Amino acid sequence: MRTQRSCGVGMFVWLMASALLWGxxxxxxxxxxxxxxxxxxxxxxxxxxxxxxKLEKARQDGADLIIVEIDxxxxxxxxxxxxxxxxxxxxxxxxxxxPRQALxxxxxxxxxxxxxLMRPSA
Numbered sequence: 131m132r133t134q135r136s137c138g139v140g141m142f143v144w145l146m147a148s149a150l151l152w153g154x155x156x157x158x159x160x161x162x163x164x165x166x167x168x169x170x171x172x173x174x175x176x177x178x179x180x181x182x183x184k185l186e187k188a189r190q191d192g193a194d195l196i197i198v199e200i201d202x203x204x205x206x207x208x209x210x211x212x213x214x215x216x217x218x219x220x221x222x223x224x225x226x227x228x229p230r231q232a233l234x235x236x237x238x239x240x241x242x243x244x245x246x247l248m249r250p251s252a
Contacts, residue, residue, distance in 0.1 A: 162194055165193035165195070166197045166199060169200050170199075170201040171202060172204070173202055173204060173213065173235045173236060173239065174206055174209060177205070178213055182216070185216070189222075195224075196217075196220060196222050196224045198226050198239075198240075200239060201231060202233070202236035203236065205235050213238075214239050214240075214241055216242065223244050224244045225247060226245070228246065228247070228249070232252070
């Protein structure tokens with residue numbers, strides 16, 4: 131299972147670099163420290179609190195890029211909207227990466243990010 135995770139992260143880094151460089155004539159921004167927040171399962175107030183704890187930890191660690199890996203069937207609408215607002219209000223660059231699914235409320239959450247990247251099979 132660890133090998134699959136490593137391949138997934140490697141694929142994500144490749145996709146991120148390709149998306150930033152493909153078709154752009156200006157130099158993409160340089161990020162010094164990225165934080166990956168894995169967000170899976172049903173969106174609920176508890177998962178929302180988990181996200182905010184991880185986000186605060188990323189800030190304390192000096193991250194200037196937040197990558198949220200979303201694999202969720204959705205969940206509570208209010209929590210989804212608050213998560214989207216939290217991403218939209220960040221003073222850091224944010225990317226929602228969807229390896230498999232982001233349905234209903236999870237799609238709303240992803241819309242709060244600065245960028246959305248999806249695997250072709252997502």
